[in-house]
Amino acid sequence: MDSLITAAGRALMAGDPLGALNRVALRDDAPALALRGIAMAQLGDLDRAKTLLRRATRAFGAKEAVARARCSVAEAEIALVSRDLSWPAKALDTARVTLEAHGDRVNAAYARYLGARRLLLLGRLDDAEHTLAGLDPTPFPTALSAAHELVVAGIAIRRLRTKMARAALARAESAARHAGIAALTAEVESAGNVLNTPAARLIEQDGERLLLLEEVEALLASQALVVDACRHVVRDPDTTVSLATRPVLFALARLLGEAWPGDVPRGTLIAQAFRTRFADESHRARLRVEVGRLRAELGMLAEVSATKRGFKLVPHGARKVVVLARPIEDQHGDVLALLSDGEPWSSSALALALGVSQRTVQRALDSLATAGKVQSFGRGRARRWLTPPVPGFTTTLLLPAPLPAG
Template identity: 60%
Template sequence: MDSILNAAAQALATGDVLGALNRVALRDDPGALALRGTAMAQLGDLPRARQLLAQAARGFGRHETVARARCVLAEAEIALVSRDLTWPEGRLEAARQVLSQRGDAANAAHAGIIAARRDLLLGHLDGASQYLAALSPRALPPPLLAGYWLVSAGIDIRRVRVASARRALQQAEEAARQSGQPGLLAETEAARRSLDGPAARLRRQGVETAVSLDAVEALFGSETVVCDATSNALRQAGLAVSLSRRPVLFALLRVLAEAWPGDASREHLLARAFHARQADESHRARLRVEMTRLRQLIGSIADVSATPSGFRLVPRAGDVAVLALPLDDQHAAVMALLADGELWSSSALAMVLDSSPRSIQRALRALQEAGKAQAVGRGRAQRWALLTLPGFPTTLLLPNAGRV
């Protein structure tokens, strides 16, 4: 690296982005393009940054594999920040292997952390854990160590392991302070505040209260039968029966749990689960069939008995409670993702929430009409953001494939 590039790189490392750009603004060699791309990313012009980095990667020679891999690594990080989840993850893995084989341990670890962050965002908790398991925290510099512990805390939060998550966030905050990067420290502090705040709404015998994630963890381990509307499951004492793929059955279960210790009328069950305005004999026949299916699925935790007016949930032991999302809005999950402050495409939201793009587009339009979200750009470049933050942590609203 020549003296000008070296001076520009040192300026970037100390946060002098404009100083770095002044040194390489008129150069178009691959090294200068890579530095300009990094600088533009720090200034927030992500599309231009990606163009410059891609151009730099093409400009490096066939034998400059490490330089090209570093450009790919920077592209992958920008794609993650801009929520371009269709960016080919195979390129990142190939770059990580090149960096590891050529002795660039720090950037190889950075690639692993980026891959783990992507898996965490998509709810692939086992994949994120495997990436972290391949890293040695003691060998990481402070900025990467903070990222490592943030991902570790995210995995624990999704799996409702609060004590472990709190320890990871404490270590992330210590590493962020050592790094001297204000943005990284602000991220760790925001994560800690989110963990300490209300995480869900608990309804028990008609009384509704806000509860923290610590209370949720204790509830999941207790004898209380919990109708968990955050992941569509029925839980008791560490046992969980998932109904995430059976929305009608979970809708029936939730009505029964909300009515406990009383029963729920057939008309109310039909209206909530089947959206039937005027129930006929075919609806009642279907209700009996679905109740039989529900009884078979949840039999290890509770039974469903018929009453003269409807049906009643009968727990094997303990009482019944309903755990609901912290925001009473049908588009709460979309709002939770938008609340991270990044610009999201509808396709990325659909990937993370495992929903159809058309359903996500309808939700975004509804939020826009309600004055809660706004669109930026048009066509394929269109992105979405919240107009105002909803004021609740997203802990239990995000994908949590490993929790049930």
């Protein structure tokens, strides 16, 4: 490999894409095409970067398996940054296996890291942890060590393990500082802000207040019965009852939780849970049926008792009931939570991450766009959606993640 290629590669590792382009901008050989593609990706021209990397892959030829694998890893990173979650993960796995077989441990580790980040975006936390389990970041370059710790922190944040997250972010900050890459340092700082901004509202007998993620973690570990309006579950430290697919039952549970230890009049329950202004005998009959269903769902956690005016929630044992709500109540909060990372998402990637149909996501995006909360650019398959982060709040509790077993 000639001196210009070596110098360009070092410039890219130091986060200096313009320095790399100064050395290889006029060259069309395979190594130069690959370096130019990576440089363009660092500068944000992702379409041009993909074109250059694909040209480089073809130019390297079948005998240069390691170089082609490195191009595949670079293309996978571009797909991840552009939130193209449908990019074939098998291609990244194939590239990683090739790199491991040829002793390129650093790029193989980076391929594993990219796979873990994709799984994290999809809310597949167990799979992301398994992907990272075989990696020891100690011998890797500082930039890769920082990236590794960011994924570890991301998993810990989504699992509400804030002490583990802070430790990983401290390691990531140290590695990023030693790497001297401004963009990486900014990414670490942005991740750290999640732990220092309100994540939820606590609604209880004494009123409301905002909670940090650490406080949410402590609340969920306490003996309180929590009606969680972020994940649409009712839980205590030992049992979780999901009502995510039972919106009427969850609405009733939330109303009863907000009123605890008092009761809620039947008329209020009918009006708010059934979304109607006029109640007749059919609505009162339906309320009795839905309350019976709620009793069955919450049987291990609490009783729903009838009163003269309506119903009240009576938790098993001497403990309080609280409601955990979003900092800002907003329709389609799960879509906004994914868009709040500041990256442009396609509707297909949003649907894949949320586990719903693309048409459902498109309806949500159209509604949010009408309200001025999201913007789009591009057309057809190239259309992307984005929104600025909600100032002063973190949307961590709205991101897709597996619920604890009940």
